[in-house]
Structure formats: C-alpha cells, structure tokens
Amino acid sequence: MSDNFAEGSNKDTNSSSLLKLEDVWKIYQMGETEFAALKGIDLTISKGEFVIILGPSGSGKSTLMNLLGCLDIPSKGTVFLNGKDISHLGESELATIRGQMIGFIFQQFNLIPTLNTIENVMLPLEFQNADPSSAKKKAAELLDLVGLSEKARNLPSQLSGGQRQRVAIARSLAVDPDIILADEPTGNLDSKTGTYILDFLYDLHKKEGKTIIIVTHDVTLVRYAERVVHIRDGLVESIEERQNN
Amino acid sequence: MRNSNYLKMALSILLHSKIRSWLTIIGIVIGVGAVVGIMSLSENMQKDMEERLSEMDLTAITISPGSSRAMMSMGPGGGGGGGSSASSEDTNLTKKDIMALKSVDGIQYMYGQISGQEDVYFLGEEAELSITGVDPQVWQYSTTDTVESGRLLEPSDNYVAVIGSGVAEDVFDNEVGLNQVLTIAGKSVRVVGILESEGGSGDNSIIMPIDAAVTLIEDAEPDVFDTIVVKAESMDIAENVSAEIEEKLMLSRHVTEKDQDFSVSTSASMVETASEMMESMTLFLAAIAGVSLVVGAVGIANTMFTSVMEKTREIGTMKAIGATNKDILMIFMMNSALVGFVGGILGVIVGSMVTALFPLLGMQMMGGSVSVGLSPTLTAFGLSIAVAVGVISGVVPAFQASRMKPVDALRYE
Numbered sequence: 193m194s195d196n197f198a199e200g201s202n203k204d205t206n207s208s209s210l211l212k213l214e215d216v217w218k219i220y221q222m223g224e225t226e227f228a229a230l231k232g233i234d235l236t237i238s239k240g241e242f243v244i245i246l247g248p249s250g251s252g253k254s255t256l257m258n259l260l261g262c263l264d265i266p267s268k269g270t271v272f273l274n275g276k277d278i279s280h281l282g283e284s285e286l287a288t289i290r291g292q293m294i295g296f297i298f299q300q301f302n303l304i305p306t307l308n309t310i311e312n313v314m315l316p317l318e319f320q321n322a323d324p325s326s327a328k329k330k331a332a333e334l335l336d337l338v339g340l341s342e343k344a345r346n347l348p349s350q351l352s353g354g355q356r357q358r359v360a361i362a363r364s365l366a367v368d369p370d371i372i373l374a375d376e377p378t379g380n381l382d383s384k385t386g387t388y389i390l391d392f393l394y395d396l397h398k399k400e401g402k403t404i405i406i407v408t409h410d411v412t413l414v415r416y417a418e419r420v421v422h423i424r425d426g427l428v429e430s431i432e433e434r435q436n437n
Numbered sequence: 438m439r440n441s442n443y444l445k446m447a448l449s450i451l452l453h454s455k456i457r458s459w460l461t462i463i464g465i466v467i468g469v470g471a472v473v474g475i476m477s478l479s480e481n482m483q484k485d486m487e488e489r490l491s492e493m494d495l496t497a498i499t500i501s502p503g504s505s506r507a508m509m510s511m512g513p514g515g516g517g518g519g520g521s522s523a524s525s526e527d528t529n530l531t532k533k534d535i536m537a538l539k540s541v542d543g544i545q546y547m548y549g550q551i552s553g554q555e556d557v558y559f560l561g562e563e564a565e566l567s568i569t570g571v572d573p574q575v576w577q578y579s580t581t582d583t584v585e586s587g588r589l590l591e592p593s594d595n596y597v598a599v600i601g602s603g604v605a606e607d608v609f610d611n612e613v614g615l616n617q618v619l620t621i622a623g624k625s626v627r628v629v630g631i632l633e634s635e636g637g638s639g640d641n642s643i644i645m646p647i648d649a650a651v652t653l654i655e656d657a658e659p660d661v662f663d664t665i666v667v668k669a670e671s672m673d674i675a676e677n678v679s680a681e682i683e684e685k686l687m688l689s690r691h692v693t694e695k696d697q698d699f700s701v702s703t704s705a706s707m708v709e710t711a712s713e714m715m716e717s718m719t720l721f722l723a724a725i726a727g728v729s730l731v732v733g734a735v736g737i738a739n740t741m742f743t744s745v746m747e748k749t750r751e752i753g754t755m756k757a758i759g760a761t762n763k764d765i766l767m768i769f770m771m772n773s774a775l776v777g778f779v780g781g782i783l784g785v786i787v788g789s790m791v792t793a794l795f796p797l798l799g800m801q802m803m804g805g806s807v808s809v810g811l812s813p814t815l816t817a818f819g820l821s822i823a824v825a826v827g828v829i830s831g832v833v834p835a836f837q838a839s840r841m842k843p844v845d846a847l848r849y850e
C-alpha cells in the first residue's frame with residue numbers, strides 16, 4: 193500500500209518535494225495547560241537533500257523530527273509525503289510507511305539489547321516479512337559496509353558507543369529507505385567518532401542519493417548540510433542555503 | 438513479521454530475562470505439578486481399584502458391630518483382612534444374629550469371625566500379629582486367598598494356622614515353614630498353610646479356626662463375633678440380600694435406623710466408598726491445583742507487566758523501524774506463552790516426582806502398589822495447561838505494549 197507513497201503522485205505542484213509541512217502545529221496537553229511545541233511550521237524537503245535542523249534545546253527539534261518521521265501526527269496543519277496527506281493516517285498505516293521508507297538513527301542508539309548485532313540489523317527486514325536468508329545476507333553486507341563484520345554475534349552491550357551507532361546506521365539502511373532521519377546522532381559520541389558517522393552519512397547522500405535529515409544543536413555539523421533550518425521556540429527562524437563542495 | 442521471527446524475538450527476551458522474573462513462575466510450576474500429580478494419582482488408583490475389583494469376591498457381605506458405615510477395611514470375605522476389631526464396646530454380634538438371618542433368602546452360607554492382636558512367639562522371638570478366627574467349615578470355600586504351600590483350613594482343624602506370606606518370610610528372623618510351631622497365649626499352633634502374597638495388610642495375619650482362636654484372643658468369647666461374613670448365592674442379588682439382612686437384624690436386635698448398632702456392607706459398596714473417598718481427595722487436590730494455577734497466572738502477568746514497562750523504549754524503537762501493533766502484541770504473547778511452557782516443563786517434572794513419592798506416603802493403605810510414572814498424554818496435558826495460562830496472563834500486558842504510542846515510548850526514560 194505504501195507504494196502509493198513511494199512512487200509519489202498527482203496533486204503536489206513541486207514534483208521533487210518529498211516531505212512538505214504546511215502550517216504544522218503540535219500542541220501538548222499537560223493536564224489543565226496546553227503547550228505548543230510547534231507553532232505553524234512551513235517546510236519543504238526535496239528528494240536527495242542533506243538537511244540539518246538546528247536549534248537550541250527545547251526549541252521543538254525532536255517534535256518536528258517525529259512528524260517528519262511519521263512517528264506522530266500534527267495537532268493542526270498538514271504533512272505531505274510524496275504529495276500525499278499523511279496527517280490523518282492510523283498507526284498501522286504509519287508503521288508501514290516508517291518500515292518501508294524511513295531509516296531512524298537515535299542519539300541513544302536504541303539497539304535491542306537482547307538481540308545480537310546482525311539480528312538488530314535484520315530486524316527492520318523481518319518486520320517487512322522478508323525472506324530470512326536474504327535478510328541475513330543483506331544484514332551481513334550492511335555490517336561489512338560499516339566495518340563491523342567481526343562483531344556480528346556480539347550483543348550491543350559488548351560494543352563501544354561508536355560501534356553501536358554504526359550498527360544503528362546499518363539497521364537504518366536495511367530496507368533501503370529513501371529517507372534517513374537522525375536525531376542528535378553524534379550527541380553521545382566523541383568528535384572523532386562523530387565525524388566518522390557524519391562522513392558516512394554524507395557518502396550515502398552523495399553516492400546513493402539518500403535524503404538525509406539530521407536534527408542537532410551542534411553547529412559544527414552544518415558544514416555537511418546543503419540546507420540548514422534554524423528552529424526557535426517552535427518556529428522556523430531562518431533557512432540557510434549552503435554551497436557545499 | 439513471520440511466526441518464526443516472533444518466536445525468535447520472544448526467545449531472546451526469555452533468555453536474557455533476570456533471575457528475579459523467573460521466581461514468579463513458581464506458581465505455575467506448583468499448579469501444573471499438582472494437576473499432573475492428581476491426574477496421575479487418580480489414574481493409577483483407578484487402575485488399581487479395577488484390578489482389585491476383578492479379583493474381589495463380589496458376593497461377600499460383611500456385618501460389623503457399631504453404627505459406623507463401611508469402614509475402610511478392604512477385603513471382606515477375603516478372610517485375611519480381619520474386621521474392625523474394636524469398633525464398638527457394648528454392641529456385639531452373636532450366634533443369635535446368625536440364627537436370625539437363617540430365614541433370609543439367597544444366602545449361600547455365613548459364619549462369624551473374630552480377630553485380635555496377640556503376641557506370637559517363634560523360636561524365641563516375639564511379634565504382635567493380627568489373628569483372625571474363621572469357621573473352618575466354610576472359610577476354605579469363601580476365601581479368595583490361595584495357598585503358596587500347604588493347605589487351607591479343614592473342618593477338623595483345631596490349634597493350627599494358615600499364615601500370610603509376610604508372617605512366613607519377614608516378621609521373624611527365621612523363616613516360618615510348614616509344620617513349624619508358633620506359640621500364642623501359651624498354646625502351640627502348628628502352621629499348615631502359607632498364603633500367597635497379596636501386597637496388603639493380610640500378608641501379616643494369622644488365620645485359625647474360630648474355636649481355637651477364641652481361647653487365644655484376649656476378650657474374645659465363644660459365639661460372640663467381630664464380623665459376620667455372609668456369602669450371597671450370586672453377585673446380582675448381593676445388594677438385595679444385604680438390604681434384607683439389615684432389615685432382619687434391625688427387627689431381631691430391636692433397633693431402628695436411628696440407633697442402628699451394626700452395619701452391613703457389600704464388597705461392591707466398599708469399593709464405592711473407597712472411590713468416593715478417592716474422589717473427594719482428588720477434588721481437594723484439584724482445588725489446590727486450581728489456586729496455584731491462578732496464582733501462577735497472576736505471577737506471570739505481573740512479570741509481563743514489569744517486562745513491558747522495562748522495554749518501553751525498545752517497543753518505541755521497534756515501532757519506529759516498522760513494527761505494527763500486531764507485531765508487538767505477538768512478540769509479548771509469545772514471550773508469555775514461552776514462560777508458561779518453561780513453567781510447565783518444570784511442573785511436569787515436579788508432578789512426576791510427587792507421583793513417585795505416592796507409594797512412600799502410605800498410599801498402599803489403599804491397597805496394592807501404585808505404579809509410578811507419567812503418561813505421555815498427561816505430560817502433554819500439563820504442558821498445554823501451562824502454555825494456556827501463559828497466553829492468558831500475557832494478553833493484557835501484551836495488549837498494553839502494542840498500544841503504546843511510538844513517540845511516548847521513545848521518550849520513556
């Protein structure tokens with residue numbers, strides 16, 4: 193069903209727009225009071241872009257990221273994926289979209305602690321009912337790509353932070369998604385490892401044309417980006433186009 | 438996700454779970470152990486009962502003094518069993534009662550029988566044994582006992598005895614052989630026959646002609662009996678004969694149903710009483726089993742709730758990378774079923790150990806030996822119960838896990 197989303201269609205004027213947010217609000221209800229974490233965001237991300245969303249803590253970056261990643265739906269406004277409105281979809285349809293089109297990388301790595309490295313990488317394929325032997329083959333290739341073939345049987349707890357994040361990258365690539373979303377991917381890593389991770393993602397973007405969206409408050413990462421979206425208090429403050437290499 | 442993948446995920450969770458969470462399966466282990474134990478017990482006792490029923494003389498009717506209904510003295514008419522020796526102080530069965538019953542139709546024969554515990558000496562050793570005095574005229578026809586060697590009692594016998602195999606082999610250091618002499622209450626009693634082993638209390642008793650036994654057993658008087666054994670002409674009329682005996686005796690003894698001072702029971706009714714007793718015991722054990730299973734279910738549910746809580750972020754992660762609600766539900770249900778399965782395996786082991794202990798717990802008092810071991814059907818049944826309990830306990834926690842919103846789950850610290 194999500195092929196509809198993958199292939200894109202009709203309606204949207206800009207054919208290259210992959211994700212489009214129109215006047216998106218996210219309002220959290222906390223007992224009596226309401227809190228607007230996003231207050232009317234307009235943002236378009238095109239296929240094959242490398243975008244960094246930058247902003248101070250509490251500005252609403254992760255909230256925005258959840259909407260871009262189809263993990264949540266807006267309180268108000270519309271989110272388009274490949275030209276199709278996904279703002280009102282149910283959880284199972286969103287799960288299918290996420291499972292087939294989006295790869296996630298988290299600050300805390302979020303590997304499944306009871307599964308070993310290769311099983312973690314296979315997991316997104318298993319959720320898509322992939323054939324076990326081809327899933328295993330694909331996972332082994334991806335582990336090789338991130339240089340962790342010899343750790344295939346190790347549990348996450350037996351890996352360093354940088355190694356865990358490389359496993360997480362391999363996992364995010366398992367279903368060959370169009371979009372890679374990373375929330376503070378270098379937040380728990382030293383600068384050398386962080387650089388390795390960013391270089392790796394940049395390579396993917398250059399060689400395979402993946403759309404990469406990184407959320408961070410680390411300004412040193414902007415050098416990788418083609419576009420930097422500055423967020424403050426739930427609003428887009430400015431968008432900075434960069435000439436890269 | 439494929440079923441094999443659910444199983445893999447569930448197994449990986451199970452294998453990495455904390456020892457603490459394993460403690461909660463004790464309930465299900467006990468529950469399944471009890472269920473399996475009970476069923477195996479009643480299965481074996483059933484078999485045992487049927488076996489004994491088949492070799493029992495169903496034409497035998499036993500009359501004992503005292504109002505208590507059929508005591509658990511199995512083997513009436515078997516001769517060796519002896520009756521309830523001291524069931525009542527002031528009511529006796531006498532020759533008069535036998536006379537009163539002469540007119541009852543359908544009786545093949547009847548005789549009075551006495552029994553008591555006396556010190557028996559053999560080659561300088563002493564042992565207290567049960568002595569039963571029977572009518573030598575008819576006992577040889579009415580008993581179901583068979584001799585291993587020697588003979589049964591004959592009408593002309595006096596101070597002679599037929600002994601159980603236990604008396605012959607086990608009671609004294611020296612084996613008691615045919616024609617050897619026991620000393621009871623100062624009298625010499627010659628052994629003329631040794632019975633085949635039956636595996637019951639009858640193996641340790643001595644059977645003598647009643648006229649001789651009266652002189653040996655303290656408190657015994659001539660023509661006063663502990664039991665009157667009646668043999669009906671056929672098994673079909675045994676119940677009717679028994680009812681008529683009861684009626685006649687009430688008349689002759691001037692008692693009513695309220696102050697009835699004797700009891701009449703057929704072999705069949707004794708078997709019935711025994712199986713009733715067995716049933717109520719089974720029911721009691723089943724109640725214990727039921728309670729343990731409920732406790733086990735609550736234990737597993739508790740563990741599952743804790744596990745779901747602890748794995749909130751993992752659940753969020755799995756949902757982010759494409760797990761549907763159904764995937765999450767299945768993983769946790771499978772996990773819970775596996776916990777039940779493991780509990781079931783341990784329960785079946787416990788159950789078979791308990792079954793093995795039955796014979797040591799004095800279950801022989803119910804008669805012969807209770808065989809040991811669990812049948813494959815019972816094992817499968819125990820495991821199925823355990824898995825079912827696991828699945829039932831897992832439903833709510835697994836559902837709760839499946840309904841978590843991915844965003845909230847990912848934010849969970």
Ligand SMILES: Nc1ncnc2c1ncn2[C@@H]1O[C@H](COP(=O)(O)OP(=O)(O)OP(=O)(O)O)[C@@H](O)[C@H]1O
Pocket residue numbers: 220221222227228229247248249250251252253254255256409
């Ligand atoms: N589930 C929620 N319920 C209530 N308030 C929330 C919730 N999620 C986020 N918020 C609030 O929304 C605002 C934006 O949160 P968000 O997590 O998007 O910030 P962020 O930019 O990612 O910050 P950081 O850099 O610290 O991760 C914060 O003020 C936060 O308290």
Ligand SMILES: [Mg+2]
Pocket residue numbers: 253254255375
């Ligand atoms: Mg954040």
